[in-house]
Amino acid sequence: MPVSTAIDTKSGAGQVVDFHGLIGCGPEMCGLRLRLKKAAxxxxxxxxxxxxxxxxxxxxxxxxxxxxxxxxxxxxxxxxxxxxxxxxxxxxxxxxxxxxxxxxxxxxxxxxxxxxxxxxxxxxxxxxxxxxxxxxxxxxxxxxxxxxxxxxxxxxxxxxxxxxxxxxxxxxxxxxxxxxxxxxxxxxxLPDLAGRFNDIAVLAGHFLQGCRREVGGATPRLRPDALRALQDYAFPGNARELRNIVQSAAVFARDAQIALEDLPASVRRQYGGIDDGCRRDAQDDGLATGDLVTLEEWKQAYVRNVLRRVGGNKRAAARILGIERRTLYRWLTED
Missing domain, CATH: 3.40.50.300 (P-loop containing nucleotide triphosphate hydrolases)
Structure with a gap:
């Protein structure tokens, strides 16, 4: 299913909220909005x-x-x-x-x-x-x-x-x-974007809405494989990096549907690393070292896959991985 680009500005559980430009629907963003209102x-x-x-x-x-x-x-x-x-x-x-x-x-x-x-x-x-x-x-x-x-x-x-x-x-x-x-x-x-799976979809849709002027016509949409790759990606640059990625993909996409191959190599590499275990694009010529992922890449991809499967719940992910939550937070912020 394509990602909806509509932003519901009403408050409420499970609804997307645009709070002065801070967009999200997950528990991290709900907690942030509450703290900002109290600080104000x-x-x-x-x-x-x-x-x-x-x-x-x-x-x-x-x-x-x-x-x-x-x-x-x-x-x-x-x-x-x-x-x-x-x-x-x-x-x-x-x-x-x-x-x-x-x-x-x-x-x-x-x-x-x-x-x-x-x-x-x-x-x-x-x-x-x-x-x-x-x-x-x-x-x-x-x-x-x-x-x-x-x-x-x-x-x-x-x-x-x-x-x-x-x-x-x-x-x-x-x-x-x-x-x-x-x-x-x-x-x-402020929470990192990594692990905020629902917010990644919402933010990507929001940024794609802003691409209509650059690409002309209808708002581009993400195919499921592209969305899953974004949800597995580490995003060291957080929301700013996501905005740049989807804007670039929207401009260079071959049609209004943004596919996995339209995303940057860094995103595809991390997503591919968990999909095929330890190989990308199998070759016929034996061990092609250029297609192997590093242990660090594999770890990052696996951790984010676990996070995605538990809906972004870091406590549950840490329990499954057998690590402390602070270790999980450290891994998520490593480039």
Whole structure:
């Protein structure tokens, strides 16, 4: 059966929900929506954690839109993209004449987000010196623009995100423990796409709907073999990678039905690895090493096949595999 591309925005058990761009119907996404709504009901800082591509900025925007500051600005900044030398002028702003080229007063990111939400993406990439400056603002709500004589008051709600283990970074001396305590008041972890089998089908359908302009005509649909391959795939890039995969497949597919052969080789290889045990595309010339899968590929494919057969229930999958759940989570995040 082809995957339906319709998105039901009503809430309820087993129904697909589009929550400010976070789409899903499984228990992981239901739990995430509940935590985001609860986080939005307060003004405390939030730390979003999750792998690259898991939707941390969408989650930050959802918190903002569900909260009391929804009609005020939402300002997003990638902390990895601001050098230490420019940090104060970018975040605090500056006065005319503060440095060469400062022809007029300029507000910083905190002032731009005044009354609203400041989203600090990739927080773990910020230097220690910049972390100290950020901490001072968060503790008192006051900042001094570069070249100014007086401080100014700012009122922002902080939502930060990282794909790093900040507790480990603290132990390694790369992140301030006092800043972590100040920001990690409400911690929300975003689930990986791997193992969310029903959500993979729903998200693929959603992304394919957006391909109509590129391919023209009717919305492309996934054949069952292509869907099963996607559900078995590891998705190290999470939802962002799924979007890229289905968009590429929709463009290069020979017709409106996307088949297994239309998917990237990385997806086909992992799917094929569990289908035929330890061989892909049997050859007549004996042992063809190019057709053999590695033990790691076989393990990943087998684990995801077990997960698919138990409907994504990680507790049940870990019990069948004879491993701890934390081991299963680690395996699922390995590339």
């Amino acid at each position: 009901s307060t003004d405390a800082p939030v730390l979003l954690t999750g792998a690259s591509g898991s939707g941390k900025e969408l989650a930050a925007r959802a918190i903002h839109k569900e909260g009391a500051r929804r009609h005020r600005p939402f300002v997003a900044v990638n902390c990895a993209g601001i050098s230490e030398s420019l940090w104060e002028s970018e975040f605090f702003g500056y006065k005319a004449g503060a440095f060469s080229g400062a022809a007029r007063d300029q507000d910083g990111l905190f002032a731009a987000a005044h009354g609203g939400t400041l989203f600090l993406d990739e927080l773990g990439e910020m230097s220690l010196a910049s972390q100290a400056k950020l901490l001072r603002v968060l503790e008192g709500g006051w900042l001094r623009p570069v070249g100014a004589l007086r401080e100014r008051r700012v009122d922002v709600r902080i939502v930060a995100a990282t794909n790093r283990d900040l507790s480990q970074a603290v132990e390694q001396g790369r992140f301030r423990h006092d800043l972590l305590f100040r920001i990690d008041v409400l911690g929300v972890s």
